[in-house]
Amino acid sequence: MHGKVTSHDVARAAGVSRATVSYVLNGRSGQSISETTRQRVLAAAAKLGYAPSTAARTLRRGQSDLVLMLLPPEPLGRALAMVLDAASDQVERYGLRLIAHRLPASGGAVDLVRSLAPAALILTTPLAAEELAALRSLEVPLASLQQEMDDPLGPDLGIGALQVGHLAAAGHTRLGVAVPDLPGYAWRVQVRLAAIEHACARLGLHPPAVERIRLEAGDAAAAVARWTQGPEPVTAACAFDDDYAFALLSGLASHGLSAPADLAVIGAEDLPLAGLAVPPLTTVSVHARMLGTLFAQLAIAPLLGADADSSTEHVRTPDAAPAAQPVPPVTLVQRASA
Incomplete structure (x- = not known):
């Protein structure tokens, strides 16, 4: 088949209406669709290589399935890479997708969030007070490492x-x-x-x-x-x-x-x-992976609603401290150089 495969193509191949294709492929409940019909639609979609548009899904549901992580304007070191990796693992457990963007020193976070319309936002880079306030006004669930500099131990993780x-x-x-x-x-x-x-x-x-x-x-x-x-x-x-x-x-x-x-x-x-x-x-x-998991949990908890406490695993530090801490601890690894 030439060109982009559409839901109309799937409907024609399966011998059903486009509405039925939409109900099946988007997991919408409350419709009397037989298992035989559902399997026929799924088989047709798989054969044609059809995947629902992310943008279309966002418009239908009124919510994106993207979680946006804003990174600082620096090379991606091992610790930050582990934060990103753990956060990605966590959000994918709930059918969401993590995308990371290195924010330039010139800013632009608000325009980026408006254009992507993410379901939640994780900040691993500081923002000016005005930009942070503008982000919060968008009412996107947000987890941030940013703290006031009058607590110098906070942003540095100790x-x-x-x-x-x-x-x-x-x-x-x-x-x-x-x-x-x-x-x-x-x-x-x-x-x-x-x-x-x-x-x-x-x-x-x-x-x-x-x-x-x-x-x-x-x-x-x-x-x-x-x-x-x-x-x-x-x-x-x-x-x-x-x-x-x-x-x-x-x-x-x-x-x-x-x-x-x-x-x-x-x-x-x-x-x-x-x-x-x-x-x-x-x-x-x-404990970078713990940090990534923790901030992903904080970001997506509002999306889980009443199920947040029961479906989100609690993060614990290696010494079993509760996940309520704003940031995970650090551990001294003593060898010979000091």
Whole structure:
């Protein structure tokens, strides 16, 4: 058959009306359609390769089956990829589909939501107050990681606080922080630095020495030199993530130095290669899949109505803490680098 297959083609092949095809293929109840007729329609649709239009389904039902996840304007790292993967698994359990969109720094969330008309929205990137208010006015169920910056530990999931706490407990009082020198990471760098500065002040440590670097050997080596060769050397460093921790280990090696003897190094995210670093990398593991599942549940709960409590599995942390927490905890993975 040439051209796009329509419901009219299915109706003609099955010897039924288009209304019958619509009732069968869209699962509409309350119609007296025999099982024989239903199977004949399904067989005709399968043979012709017919699939109902998503746009048409949305118009008929008055609701999309899409859940939109807005991502920050940065490369998709392992943790965020795991968040996306878990959220997708969760929404698909309820016949919904997750689509992800990297929102540029210039914004555009409101226009995007209006054009896609999603059933629910998950924000993993911050929005200006005006844009967030405009989104809420659309009355699309929304789950967001965004919190006010007067709680610096919230948006950072506690990563920076755990890094600082571990280094302070080991006796370090002068800490460095290595963060990306890329505009796409601006928000996450902001909240990480806020969390680390807050933790240092709370523990009575010196303000951290911040180095903005690229993932290049020269940048890392220069940062290590500035930290270790000054009059009051930095003795331990918090890396933005494990990639930046690997860069610092490389920077140490270029000067004939090593961790933790010359500079303790702690990463974040616990990449699979972290345990194979030289020395094995101490890091902070983020329960990213739990985060994705939790935010998917929060987003779609209004769509499930009275069935939400009974049909949605409760997310629990590894230590059986309740899912009511706004974000999942993080766990220190102690190895040899710090």
